[in-house]
Amino acid sequence: MKNSFKLLALLFFMAGCTSSVPATPVTETETKSLVFKNTVVSLTFDDGDADNYSVRSALAENNLPATFYVVSGFTNSNGYMTEDQLRDLYNDGNEIGGHTLSHVNLEDVRGADLEREVCQDRSNLVAYGFDVTSFAYPFGHYDDEAKKVVKDCGYGNARGVSDGPETIPPVDGHGLRAMPYIVSDTRFPKMVRYVTEVENSGGGWVIFVFHHVCDGCDQYAIKPQVFAEFSQWLGEQQSNGLIVKTVGQVMAGDQ
Ligand SMILES: [Zn+2]
Structure with missing residues (x-):
């Protein structure tokens, strides 16, 4: 009786020991053991929204150059970044790209209107003093005529909004493939998975597309905390080993 009580007590003790082993440094261990050999990330922000300026310090502090695609017809107006704010971002090492003059669907405009939307936008940004080589199609929409105008206006690359991840070099530099939109319920672990899954399947170019940065102002917004x-x-x-570069830097082979 006494012995079996001791045995039981010992079993309880052992069970206690087992269950008291710290449960979860799993995530921490996984994060620490990550090695990136073939993955490049680009952070891209569409539209030049005023709240985009709020990520300036997070980008600079973490050594993350990003690409901001600006609708120059909206610059300096309510809800959009000012020319000076764009210059701050640019001087930090971020890239300023074009996104048309008034955010039109390029499949809906032709001829002189199409040229004006793409070329005048680029001219405006060049006049601000930026080196402008990257473009993003509004809504991700384009056809052959739109793509030709984008090339003819001097853009070295153009980004869509789907079908990512992209390869390096890309199949079509004027049809760059991006990851799904980051929206208001996209959480941190999912964004990490976008990156680690690409590395785990051999590597590639993970282009993130952000719009607003705010808590609840828009469906297409990332929360500042995230x-x-x-x-x-x-x-x-x-x-x-993870590489983070602007779209222009990746396309220039500057890795
Ligand atoms: Zn847009």
Whole structure:
């Protein structure tokens, strides 16, 4: 009786020991063991929304150059970044790209209107003093005529909004493939998975598309807290081999 009580007590003790083993450094261990050999990330922001300026410090602190596609017809107007704010971002090492003069669907405009939307937008941004080589199609919509005008206006590359991840070099530099939109319920772990899954399947180019940065102002918005968390993670992963570059830098082979 006494012995079996001791045995039971011992079993309870052992069970206690087992269950008291710390449960979860799993995620931490996984993160620490990450190694990136073939993955490049580009952070892209569409439309030049005023709230985009709020990510400036997170980008700079984590050594993350990003690409901002600007609708120059809206610059300096209510709800959009000013010319000076764009210049701040540019001087930090971010890229300023074009996104048309008034955010039109390029399949809906032809001829002189199409040229004006693409070329005048680029001229405006060049006049601000930016080196402008990258373009993003509004709504991701384009056809052969739109693509030709984009090329003829001097853009070295153009981004869509779907079908990512992209390869390096891309199949079509004027039809760059991006990851699904980041929206208001996109969470940090999912964004991490977009990156790690590409590395785990051999590598590639992960182009993120952001719009607003705010808590609840828009469906197509990333919460500031989620962006802060993600940018810190990206910053840390650079010491594990992850490369973060602007679209223009990747296309120029500057990796
Ligand atoms: Zn847009």
